[in-house]
Amino acid sequence: MLSWIDGRPAELLSVRDRGLAYGDGLFETIAVSGGRPALLERHLARLAEGCVRLQLPLEATSLRNELLAFSQQLGEGVAKLILTRGDGLRGYAPPQPAMTRRLLLGGPKPAYPSQHAEQGVHLFPCATRLAEQPLLAGLKHLNRLEQVLARGEWQDDEHAEGLMLDAAGRVIEGVFSNLFLFKDGTLLTADLSRCGVAGVMRAELLAQAATLGMACEVRDLDLAELLGADEVFMCNSLYGVWPVRRLRDRDWPVGPLTRKLQAIARDLLDC
């Protein structure tokens, strides 16, 4: 499978990379169609914010060019971009000057059943809670053990995604998706300033919904509010939008507002 390290074909990485040692880095998972990366500007913007917050040097222009060249070569699939703080000596102290290492890994698009998008999905209620860490909240960093534990909670095919709460019981997101709900015509999604990953599709749908004149709110949500929603859906930058049909014994129909945003997401990913 296609993979580059610092712009050159390579399948192997130094065992002393700090991405391995500490999860000291960031990643993006980017849909590629017709040789072009979807939602490129949003992926680059999130990465730039992550680099500021982790104090990782970023050469944005050369990274963009590299991503474009990689996508061209990949053609169709998923480009996973990983930035790490490069090789480390022993110890947590960030090396000075820091060297950012770039990895690009190509793969096929995930083979999700088409029913997920068409008929909607059931959510598994994960027992794993997200810890509150405002310094890392929102970032797609390499410390993802909570997601590994949560995704390990179910093996059946009935549940396409899981619902994750924070330690205080707030509704935050899916294991690999963000969550939205509609209530009385207003689009709602969780505030991610304490935990969670601020997905690029989430950002894009919020922007598009506002453009369409929909009322949008980003704030704390509790389980009662989720269960009282008129429509619920999950989203990410690979599959677009999945309507949510069931959580435990609560059923939802696939609503018209969800379908509207799903069509927008589909257009964005068929770039």
Place this chain on the structure above:
Amino acid sequence: MLSWIDGRPAELLSVRDRGLAYGDGLFETIAVSGGRPALLERHLARLAEGCVRLQLPLEATSLRNELLAFSQQLGEGVAKLILTRGDGLRGYAPPQPAMTRRLLLGGPKPAYPSQHAEQGVHLFPCATRLAEQPLLAGLKHLNRLEQVLARGEWQDDEHAEGLMLDAAGRVIEGVFSNLFLFKDGTLLTADLSRCGVAGVMRAELLAQAATLGMACEVRDLDLAELLGADEVFMCNSLYGVWPVRRLRDRDWPVGPLTRKLQAIARDLLDC
């Protein structure tokens, strides 16, 4: 530098390793003297507990033999053992069956100034707080961005270690050490069931102190209790014990009980 992957010399790792992708794994940092790993049983015990909690398969006997052979070859220095969940497809779901990958990295012993042990150290008061995640608390897992951020808070040589609190303000540990204090002859260290790394030297010193007839308590500690302590020290499995002399404007002497435990730690590491 000496490094093995799954028992064979190798300096390079698959870019698709889940240790890199998600920090999906554990590590131990083991002092090696005269070809022998110090505190081996405690390192293996912590690793075994981590493997149970992360559901990583572990062949304990062959791992022990590999560590012994690696230490023999290393002679003097530090052996860093990393276990990861091996290569992943895309997605958080743990592969079934899981394959545990073993990495062993050799390096020199850290060159800490001898004054740290002899005269004691100053602690930097870290602003980075530890998030509460009971599912991961105590483990030495590969999700260590909090420590990277905390260690990045100071560059001066005045502070040899930092003090980390949890989000609620409890005193937990150092960035790469555990913290102990003595108050009225009782040895106290933080409860690590919400966050923190349960160090092998911490476990060993607790056991040895109990054998010596010292009263020991593992429980929540707040900053006032730390500041009111008679003696304070840090410990880990590489340097042993460092007396703490200062935190902000609070000064401590190097006390006799700290010296007693320091001597025990020194004996353990000169194995």
